[in-house]
Amino acid sequence: MMEATGLLSAGESTTAMAYIKARRGISPRQMKAILLVCMLAIGIPIGAWVSGSWLDALVSVEFAFVGLGLGLLIIQRLAGTSLRKALAERGQAYEQVLTFRLTPETLVYDLGDLTMAARWPCVTDLYQTRKYWVFLVQSSAMVLPRRFFATPEAERDFIVAAMSRMTNAALARSPDAARFVRR
Template structure:
Protein backbone atom coordinates (compact mmCIF):
# COMPACT_ATOMS: atom_id res chain seq x y z
CA UNK A 1 0.00 0.00 0.00
CA UNK A 2 2.95 2.32 0.47
CA UNK A 3 3.37 2.50 -3.29
CA UNK A 4 -0.28 3.39 -3.75
CA UNK A 5 -0.11 6.09 -1.11
CA UNK A 6 3.08 7.46 -2.64
CA UNK A 7 1.27 7.93 -5.94
CA UNK A 8 -1.28 10.08 -4.12
CA UNK A 9 1.18 12.25 -2.22
CA UNK A 10 3.57 11.62 0.68
CA UNK A 11 4.36 7.94 1.13
CA UNK A 12 4.48 6.20 4.51
CA UNK A 13 8.25 5.78 4.06
CA UNK A 14 8.65 9.52 3.56
CA UNK A 15 6.56 10.15 6.66
CA UNK A 16 8.74 7.76 8.67
CA UNK A 17 11.89 9.47 7.45
CA UNK A 18 10.46 12.86 8.37
CA UNK A 19 9.60 11.59 11.86
CA UNK A 20 13.09 10.16 12.35
CA UNK A 21 14.72 13.42 11.25
CA UNK A 22 12.45 15.30 13.65
CA UNK A 23 13.42 12.90 16.45
CA UNK A 24 17.05 13.79 15.83
CA UNK A 25 16.51 17.52 15.29
CA UNK A 26 14.43 17.88 18.45
CA UNK A 27 15.65 15.01 20.60
CA UNK A 28 19.35 15.80 20.65
CA UNK A 29 19.10 19.55 21.40
CA UNK A 30 16.39 19.06 24.02
CA UNK A 31 18.32 16.17 25.56
CA UNK A 32 21.50 18.23 25.55
CA UNK A 33 19.73 21.12 27.22
CA UNK A 34 18.19 18.89 29.86
CA UNK A 35 21.29 16.81 30.61
CA UNK A 36 23.95 19.40 29.89
CA UNK A 37 25.84 17.01 27.63
CA UNK A 38 25.61 16.65 23.87
CA UNK A 39 27.12 13.16 24.09
CA UNK A 40 24.53 11.94 26.59
CA UNK A 41 21.77 13.42 24.44
CA UNK A 42 23.07 11.75 21.27
CA UNK A 43 23.38 8.39 23.03
CA UNK A 44 19.86 8.62 24.43
CA UNK A 45 18.47 9.41 20.96
CA UNK A 46 20.39 6.46 19.51
CA UNK A 47 18.76 4.20 22.10
CA UNK A 48 15.40 5.71 21.17
CA UNK A 49 16.08 4.67 17.57
CA UNK A 50 16.99 1.18 18.76
CA UNK A 51 13.74 0.98 20.73
CA UNK A 52 11.81 2.20 17.71
CA UNK A 53 13.40 -0.51 15.58
CA UNK A 54 12.51 -3.22 18.09
CA UNK A 55 8.95 -1.88 18.22
CA UNK A 56 8.62 -1.97 14.43
CA UNK A 57 9.83 -5.59 14.38
CA UNK A 58 7.30 -6.57 17.05
CA UNK A 59 4.45 -4.86 15.18
CA UNK A 60 5.43 -6.59 11.93
CA UNK A 61 5.47 -9.98 13.65
CA UNK A 62 2.05 -9.43 15.24
CA UNK A 63 0.29 -7.85 12.23
CA UNK A 64 -0.22 -11.06 10.19
CA UNK A 65 -1.64 -13.25 12.98
CA UNK A 66 -3.85 -10.45 14.30
CA UNK A 67 -5.25 -9.84 10.80
CA UNK A 68 -6.04 -13.54 10.43
CA UNK A 69 -7.81 -13.55 13.81
CA UNK A 70 -9.80 -10.41 12.99
CA UNK A 71 -10.97 -11.87 9.68
CA UNK A 72 -11.82 -15.22 11.29
CA UNK A 73 -13.89 -13.41 13.93
CA UNK A 74 -15.89 -11.89 11.07
CA UNK A 75 -16.31 -15.25 9.33
CA UNK A 76 -13.93 -14.47 6.47
CA UNK A 77 -11.01 -16.46 5.18
CA UNK A 78 -7.55 -14.92 5.13
CA UNK A 79 -6.94 -16.24 1.63
CA UNK A 80 -9.64 -15.70 -0.97
CA UNK A 81 -10.02 -16.51 -4.66
CA UNK A 82 -9.01 -13.63 -6.93
CA UNK A 83 -9.45 -13.16 -10.66
CA UNK A 84 -8.67 -10.12 -12.76
CA UNK A 85 -10.23 -10.08 -16.22
CA UNK A 86 -9.66 -7.79 -19.15
CA UNK A 87 -12.71 -7.09 -21.27
CA UNK A 88 -12.96 -4.65 -24.17
CA UNK A 89 -14.93 -2.23 -21.97
CA UNK A 90 -13.44 -2.68 -18.52
CA UNK A 91 -11.06 -4.24 -16.05
CA UNK A 92 -13.00 -6.66 -13.82
CA UNK A 93 -11.64 -7.56 -10.38
CA UNK A 94 -13.33 -10.51 -8.60
CA UNK A 95 -12.27 -11.20 -5.02
CA UNK A 96 -14.48 -13.84 -3.41
CA UNK A 97 -17.86 -12.08 -2.98
CA UNK A 98 -16.62 -8.68 -4.16
CA UNK A 99 -16.64 -7.57 -7.80
CA UNK A 100 -15.22 -4.25 -8.97
CA UNK A 101 -15.53 -3.12 -12.55
CA UNK A 102 -13.46 -0.23 -13.84
CA UNK A 103 -14.08 1.17 -17.29
CA UNK A 104 -10.77 1.75 -19.06
CA UNK A 105 -10.96 5.56 -18.94
CA UNK A 106 -11.03 5.26 -15.11
CA UNK A 107 -7.73 3.35 -14.98
CA UNK A 108 -5.25 6.12 -14.26
CA UNK A 109 -2.00 4.15 -14.16
CA UNK A 110 -0.41 0.73 -13.87
CA UNK A 111 2.81 0.08 -12.03
CA UNK A 112 4.90 -2.81 -10.81
CA UNK A 113 6.18 -3.52 -7.35
CA UNK A 114 8.44 -6.38 -6.43
CA UNK A 115 5.52 -8.79 -6.01
CA UNK A 116 2.49 -7.08 -7.57
CA UNK A 117 1.02 -5.23 -10.51
CA UNK A 118 -1.16 -2.37 -9.28
CA UNK A 119 -3.88 -0.78 -11.37
CA UNK A 120 -4.87 2.60 -9.96
CA UNK A 121 -8.52 3.23 -10.67
CA UNK A 122 -9.30 6.80 -9.72
CA UNK A 123 -8.49 6.62 -6.00
CA UNK A 124 -8.75 2.84 -5.57
CA UNK A 125 -6.28 0.07 -6.29
CA UNK A 126 -6.72 -3.26 -8.00
CA UNK A 127 -3.76 -5.36 -6.93
CA UNK A 128 -2.68 -8.37 -8.98
CA UNK A 129 -0.05 -10.68 -7.46
CA UNK A 130 2.71 -11.43 -9.96
CA UNK A 131 2.81 -15.03 -8.74
CA UNK A 132 -0.48 -15.60 -10.59
CA UNK A 133 1.38 -15.78 -13.87
CA UNK A 134 2.77 -19.19 -14.74
CA UNK A 135 5.43 -17.81 -17.10
CA UNK A 136 7.06 -14.46 -17.80
CA UNK A 137 5.47 -14.61 -21.27
CA UNK A 138 1.97 -14.95 -19.78
CA UNK A 139 2.66 -11.96 -17.53
CA UNK A 140 3.97 -9.92 -20.46
CA UNK A 141 0.96 -10.85 -22.63
CA UNK A 142 -1.43 -9.77 -19.88
CA UNK A 143 0.33 -6.43 -19.39
CA UNK A 144 0.45 -5.83 -23.16
CA UNK A 145 -3.30 -6.45 -23.37
CA UNK A 146 -4.03 -4.22 -20.36
CA UNK A 147 -1.88 -1.32 -21.56
CA UNK A 148 -3.38 -1.52 -25.06
CA UNK A 149 -6.79 -0.76 -23.54
CA UNK A 150 -5.63 2.07 -21.28
CA UNK A 151 -5.87 5.70 -22.34
CA UNK A 152 -2.79 7.45 -23.72
CA UNK A 153 -2.54 9.54 -20.56
CA UNK A 154 -2.70 6.44 -18.35
CA UNK A 155 0.00 4.73 -20.44
CA UNK A 156 2.15 7.85 -20.07
CA UNK A 157 1.81 7.56 -16.27
CA UNK A 158 2.77 3.86 -16.39
CA UNK A 159 6.50 3.69 -17.14
CA UNK A 160 6.86 0.37 -15.29
CA UNK A 161 4.41 -1.28 -17.66
CA UNK A 162 6.02 0.29 -20.74
CA UNK A 163 9.46 -0.85 -19.62
CA UNK A 164 8.19 -4.37 -18.85
CA UNK A 165 6.45 -4.67 -22.21
CA UNK A 166 9.55 -3.36 -23.99
CA UNK A 167 11.67 -6.24 -22.63
Protein backbone atom coordinates (compact mmCIF):
# COMPACT_ATOMS: atom_id res chain seq x y z
CA MET A 1 0.00 0.00 0.00
CA MET A 2 1.28 3.46 -0.90
CA GLU A 3 -0.03 6.83 0.21
CA ALA A 4 0.48 10.55 -0.19
CA THR A 5 -0.71 13.02 2.44
CA GLY A 6 -0.91 16.79 2.80
CA LEU A 7 -3.19 19.76 3.38
CA LEU A 8 -5.86 20.58 0.83
CA SER A 9 -7.58 23.98 0.85
CA ALA A 10 -11.30 24.21 0.21
CA GLY A 11 -11.99 24.83 -3.46
CA GLU A 12 -8.38 24.16 -4.44
CA SER A 13 -9.10 21.18 -6.63
CA THR A 14 -11.56 23.24 -8.70
CA THR A 15 -8.59 24.58 -10.69
CA ALA A 16 -7.41 21.11 -11.60
CA MET A 17 -10.93 19.99 -12.43
CA ALA A 18 -11.31 22.80 -14.97
CA TYR A 19 -8.95 20.78 -17.13
CA ILE A 20 -11.37 17.88 -17.17
CA LYS A 21 -13.39 19.97 -19.61
CA ALA A 22 -10.29 20.35 -21.77
CA ARG A 23 -9.91 16.58 -21.96
CA ARG A 24 -13.51 16.32 -23.15
CA GLY A 25 -13.40 19.11 -25.70
CA ILE A 26 -12.60 22.77 -25.19
CA SER A 27 -10.11 24.04 -22.60
CA PRO A 28 -10.70 26.97 -20.24
CA ARG A 29 -8.07 29.01 -22.11
CA GLN A 30 -9.75 28.30 -25.44
CA MET A 31 -13.09 29.43 -23.99
CA LYS A 32 -11.57 32.70 -22.80
CA ALA A 33 -9.92 33.32 -26.18
CA ILE A 34 -13.20 32.69 -28.01
CA LEU A 35 -15.04 35.11 -25.71
CA LEU A 36 -12.42 37.82 -26.19
CA VAL A 37 -12.42 37.44 -29.98
CA CYS A 38 -16.23 37.60 -30.01
CA MET A 39 -16.17 40.73 -27.84
CA LEU A 40 -13.79 42.37 -30.31
CA ALA A 41 -15.63 41.14 -33.40
CA ILE A 42 -18.95 42.51 -32.15
CA GLY A 43 -17.85 45.42 -29.97
CA ILE A 44 -15.64 47.28 -32.43
CA PRO A 45 -17.97 47.29 -35.46
CA ILE A 46 -21.06 48.14 -33.41
CA GLY A 47 -19.13 50.80 -31.50
CA ALA A 48 -17.93 52.28 -34.80
CA TRP A 49 -21.46 52.19 -36.22
CA VAL A 50 -22.95 53.88 -33.15
CA SER A 51 -20.21 56.49 -32.67
CA GLY A 52 -19.32 56.96 -36.32
CA SER A 53 -15.62 56.51 -35.52
CA TRP A 54 -13.44 53.40 -35.55
CA LEU A 55 -11.02 55.07 -33.10
CA ASP A 56 -13.79 55.80 -30.59
CA ALA A 57 -14.97 52.20 -30.94
CA LEU A 58 -11.46 50.83 -30.28
CA VAL A 59 -11.05 53.01 -27.19
CA SER A 60 -14.46 51.94 -25.85
CA VAL A 61 -13.71 48.25 -26.35
CA GLU A 62 -10.29 48.63 -24.71
CA PHE A 63 -11.93 50.17 -21.65
CA ALA A 64 -14.48 47.36 -21.64
CA PHE A 65 -11.58 44.87 -21.45
CA VAL A 66 -10.02 46.82 -18.57
CA GLY A 67 -13.38 46.77 -16.78
CA LEU A 68 -13.76 43.05 -17.40
CA GLY A 69 -10.28 42.41 -16.01
CA LEU A 70 -10.97 44.51 -12.92
CA GLY A 71 -14.29 42.74 -12.37
CA LEU A 72 -12.64 39.32 -12.59
CA LEU A 73 -9.95 40.41 -10.12
CA ILE A 74 -12.56 41.65 -7.64
CA ILE A 75 -14.58 38.44 -7.97
CA GLN A 76 -11.46 36.33 -7.43
CA ARG A 77 -10.56 38.29 -4.27
CA LEU A 78 -14.09 38.12 -2.84
CA ALA A 79 -14.60 34.44 -3.63
CA GLY A 80 -11.83 33.27 -1.29
CA THR A 81 -13.04 35.43 1.59
CA SER A 82 -16.68 34.44 1.19
CA LEU A 83 -15.79 30.74 0.94
CA ARG A 84 -13.81 30.89 4.18
CA LYS A 85 -16.70 32.70 5.89
CA ALA A 86 -19.29 30.21 4.61
CA LEU A 87 -17.19 27.26 5.78
CA ALA A 88 -16.63 28.83 9.21
CA GLU A 89 -20.39 29.35 9.61
CA ARG A 90 -20.85 25.63 9.01
CA GLY A 91 -18.06 24.66 11.41
CA GLN A 92 -15.82 23.37 8.64
CA ALA A 93 -12.10 23.98 8.29
CA TYR A 94 -10.72 25.80 5.25
CA GLU A 95 -7.83 23.33 5.09
CA GLN A 96 -8.11 19.62 5.71
CA VAL A 97 -5.73 16.70 5.61
CA LEU A 98 -6.03 14.67 2.42
CA THR A 99 -4.59 11.18 2.17
CA PHE A 100 -4.47 9.39 -1.17
CA ARG A 101 -4.00 5.67 -0.71
CA LEU A 102 -3.29 3.00 -3.30
CA THR A 103 -4.35 -0.49 -2.29
CA PRO A 104 -4.28 -3.54 -4.56
CA GLU A 105 -8.07 -3.31 -5.05
CA THR A 106 -8.91 0.41 -4.68
CA LEU A 107 -7.87 4.02 -4.95
CA VAL A 108 -8.82 5.67 -1.63
CA TYR A 109 -9.40 9.43 -1.21
CA ASP A 110 -9.57 10.30 2.49
CA LEU A 111 -10.33 13.99 3.19
CA GLY A 112 -11.29 14.91 6.74
CA ASP A 113 -14.51 13.07 7.51
CA LEU A 114 -15.06 12.04 3.88
CA THR A 115 -13.69 8.81 2.45
CA MET A 116 -14.20 7.74 -1.16
CA ALA A 117 -12.94 4.53 -2.67
CA ALA A 118 -12.87 3.47 -6.29
CA ARG A 119 -12.04 0.02 -7.58
CA TRP A 120 -9.25 0.21 -10.16
CA PRO A 121 -11.46 -0.77 -13.13
CA CYS A 122 -13.45 2.46 -12.46
CA VAL A 123 -10.34 4.63 -12.96
CA THR A 124 -10.59 5.73 -16.59
CA ASP A 125 -7.72 8.26 -16.92
CA LEU A 126 -4.76 9.64 -15.03
CA TYR A 127 -3.40 12.98 -16.13
CA GLN A 128 -1.08 15.68 -14.94
CA THR A 129 -1.62 19.42 -14.71
CA ARG A 130 1.05 21.84 -13.62
CA LYS A 131 0.20 21.38 -9.91
CA TYR A 132 -1.93 18.23 -9.71
CA TRP A 133 -2.46 14.63 -10.69
CA VAL A 134 -6.08 13.99 -11.62
CA PHE A 135 -7.56 10.51 -11.47
CA LEU A 136 -10.79 10.35 -13.49
CA VAL A 137 -13.07 7.85 -11.84
CA GLN A 138 -16.00 7.25 -14.17
CA SER A 139 -17.33 10.83 -14.46
CA SER A 140 -15.83 12.16 -11.22
CA ALA A 141 -12.31 13.32 -10.38
CA MET A 142 -9.97 12.67 -7.51
CA VAL A 143 -7.33 15.40 -7.38
CA LEU A 144 -3.90 14.81 -5.87
CA PRO A 145 -1.66 17.87 -5.36
CA ARG A 146 1.86 17.24 -6.63
CA ARG A 147 3.30 19.14 -3.65
CA PHE A 148 2.37 16.16 -1.45
CA PHE A 149 5.50 14.40 -2.68
CA ALA A 150 8.79 15.19 -0.94
CA THR A 151 10.88 14.36 -4.00
CA PRO A 152 10.38 13.78 -7.73
CA GLU A 153 11.37 10.15 -7.12
CA ALA A 154 8.59 9.71 -4.54
CA GLU A 155 6.10 11.20 -7.01
CA ARG A 156 7.35 8.92 -9.78
CA ASP A 157 7.15 5.82 -7.54
CA PHE A 158 3.56 6.71 -6.59
CA ILE A 159 2.49 7.20 -10.21
CA VAL A 160 4.22 3.96 -11.26
CA ALA A 161 2.34 2.11 -8.49
CA ALA A 162 -0.97 3.67 -9.58
CA MET A 163 -0.36 2.80 -13.23
CA SER A 164 0.47 -0.79 -12.33
CA ARG A 165 -3.08 -1.15 -11.00
CA MET A 166 -4.92 0.58 -13.88
CA THR A 167 -6.56 -1.26 -16.76
CA ASN A 168 -4.92 -1.28 -20.19
CA ALA A 169 -7.69 0.94 -21.57
CA ALA A 170 -7.11 3.50 -18.79
CA LEU A 171 -3.36 3.39 -19.41
CA ALA A 172 -3.95 4.08 -23.10
CA ARG A 173 -5.92 7.21 -22.11
CA SER A 174 -3.15 8.37 -19.74
CA PRO A 175 -0.25 9.59 -21.90
CA ASP A 176 0.74 12.25 -19.34
CA ALA A 177 1.45 9.60 -16.74
CA ALA A 178 3.35 7.44 -19.23
CA ARG A 179 5.55 10.39 -20.26
CA PHE A 180 6.18 11.30 -16.62
CA VAL A 181 7.26 7.77 -15.75
CA ARG A 182 9.63 7.53 -18.75
CA ARG A 183 11.57 10.66 -17.72
